[in-house]
Amino acid sequence: MAPRKDGPTKETMNRGAWTQEEDQKLAQCIQIHGAKKWKTVANNSGLNRCGKSCRLRWLNYLRPNIKRGNISDEEEDLIIRLHKLLGNRWSLIAGRLPGRTDNEIKNYWNSHLCKKASHIEEKPETSTAQETIAQDNVVGDNAMLENKDSISGSLDSDVIFNVNEFLDFPTEEPYVFDWVNKFLEIETNN
DNA sequence: AACAGCCACAACCGCCTTAGT
DNA sequence: GACTAAGGCGGTTGTGGCTGT
Numbered sequence: 001m002a003p004r005k006d007g008p009t010k011e012t013m014n015r016g017a018w019t020q021e022e023d024q025k026l027a028q029c030i031q032i033h034g035a036k037k038w039k040t041v042a043n044n045s046g047l048n049r050c051g052k053s054c055r056l057r058w059l060n061y062l063r064p065n066i067k068r069g070n071i072s073d074e075e076e077d078l079i080i081r082l083h084k085l086l087g088n089r090w091s092l093i094a095g096r097l098p099g100r101t102d103n104e105i106k107n108y109w110n111s112h113l114c115k116k117a118s119h120i121e122e123k124p125e126t127s128t129a130q131e132t133i134a135q136d137n138v139v140g141d142n143a144m145l146e147n148k149d150s151i152s153g154s155l156d157s158d159v160i161f162n163v164n165e166f167l168d169f170p171t172e173e174p175y176v177f178d179w180v181n182k183f184l185e186i187e188t189n190n
Numbered sequence: 191a192a193c194a195g196c197c198a199c200a201a202c203c204g205c206c207t208t209a210g211t
Numbered sequence: 212g213a214c215t216a217a218g219g220c221g222g223t224t225g226t227g228g229c230t231g232t
Contacts, residue, residue, distance in 0.1 A: 039217060091220060111198055
């Protein structure tokens, strides 16, 4: 590692909850520099925050089209199913839920659904074939993701499906639940 | 009213990946 | 190809608010 340039250090960096004023400054700076160059944004915003912190604040709270709170039953169900399929890949799961962030889903999972899901696990009679399929595919998830440019199937499962269909659906509202329905159809057709 | 315990959520930390030189 | 900085992600922690005693 090269020696660090002078600048705000961990000790001098502003930390903790964001104020309205900071949010405004950040939003203005992102308008100018874009929501990508976080180092530049952090340096030019006048905020004594690191790029990571700015990024997180923008992605989770200031970004347009963010939905806050009130996760619907449908969304909850979708999260549970996606989690079965993808595991703790929060950003991927969030990508299937328009307006929701990975942090929000992660928090929601840890505080609400974790117990709920484990409770469901304890009742094997309620688990369905599609859940079994999902479990199988979680195992091969990494490999599948690496090959997501090609049509691939699960190695150990009888079920063959197109990874692109699972990961590259449009995230506009009506399509999201179609995606789940499509997923469920696999089980129905078996 | 005061306190303790619990819960939800915002933010930070550390690791890994990617892009640039 | 090696190295560095920055971005991205998931895990974890800190804290404020709520509820029960």
